[in-house]
Amino acid sequence: MRTAPRTTLLPALLLALAACLPSPAGADGPGSAPALKAPAPTAKGGDVKRIGAAVPATAALPIDAVLADPDGHAGKRVVVSGKVRKVCQSKGCWMELGSASDEKAPTCWITFKDYAFFMPVTTAGKTAKLEGLVSVKTLPKEQVAHLEAEGASFAKGKDGSARKIAIEASGVELGL
Numbered sequence: 449m450r451t452a453p454r455t456t457l458l459p460a461l462l463l464a465l466a467a468c469l470p471s472p473a474g475a476d477g478p479g480s481a482p483a484l485k486a487p488a489p490t491a492k493g494g495d496v497k498r499i500g501a502a503v504p505a506t507a508a509l510p511i512d513a514v515l516a517d518p519d520g521h522a523g524k525r526v527v528v529s530g531k532v533r534k535v536c537q538s539k540g541c542w543m544e545l546g547s548a549s550d551e552k553a554p555t556c557w558i559t560f561k562d563y564a565f566f567m568p569v570t571t572a573g574k575t576a577k578l579e580g581l582v583s584v585k586t587l588p589k590e591q592v593a594h595l596e597a598e599g600a601s602f603a604k605g606k607d608g609s610a611r612k613i614a615i616e617a618s619g620v621e622l623g624l
Contacts, residue, residue, distance in 0.1 A: 500565045501579070501619035503527065508577045513545045515554045518613040523581040528615065529577040530556070532567075532622075536598050540566035544600065545576060551601075557614040559591075571622060580617035587612050 504527055511530030514521045530545040532557050541563070544555040558578065560566060587595075589608025596602065602610035 473579075495623075497622040499567065499620045499622065500560060500617065503577055503579050503619045503621050510547060511545050511556050512554075514556055514582060514615070515613060518582070518584045522563060522584045523582065524579055525579065527577065527579045528535065528556075529575065532571045532574050532576050534599050534601070535567050536570045536600075537569050537604065538598055540569050540571070542595075542598075542600070543567050543576075545578075548609075550575055557600075557612050558620075559616050561616050564622045565620075567620070567622075575623035577623075578615065578617040578619055578620040580615040583614050583616070585612055585614070586610070 453563050498607045506527055508527045508529035511528045514526060514528055528545070530547055532545040533546045533551075536542045541559065543558045545558050546553050546555040558580070561580070587602070587610050589604075592602050592604060592608060594611045600614070
């Protein structure tokens with residue numbers, strides 16, 4: 449039995465291996481990586497950055513609707529929109545959503561389901577649409593102090609505790 453010379457086997461082997469490796473993004477052919485897609489446009493024509501799970505295409509309640517009746521929304525899934533007022537400056541693990549950038553306007557505390565994603569720390573000032581579960585609870589003064597050290601603000605009671613209206617978001621769309 450005769451075998452092929454090594455000089456012809458090596459290039460063929462290298463070509464076979466190369467076909468199994470991913471190509472640069474956007475290249476065509478076997479093993480090519482998927483091309484990166486630009487953010488989808490919003491109804492107003494701007495770009496959107498999607499983070500976490502897909503947000504339903506339904507109309508969003510203004511965040512003020514939840515803030516006006518937090519106990520009526522507690523335990524319910526909602527789709528809301530508003531203005532990002534603040535974001536955790538440590539790693540983006542929470543944000544405050546309000547109807548306007550005014551520091552005195554009420555806000556809703558937003559965290560992210562299963563701690564699975566975070567917001568860019570530069571998100572403040574952007575508009576957001578999100579889906580999530582509403583909760584209302586009282587934070588002890590130690591937790592209030594910790595969150596204030598990260599940039600949060602609360603209307604505190606005499607004992608330093610604060611009532612927190614929160615949404616645990618499963619997905620967020622940020623207007624860019």
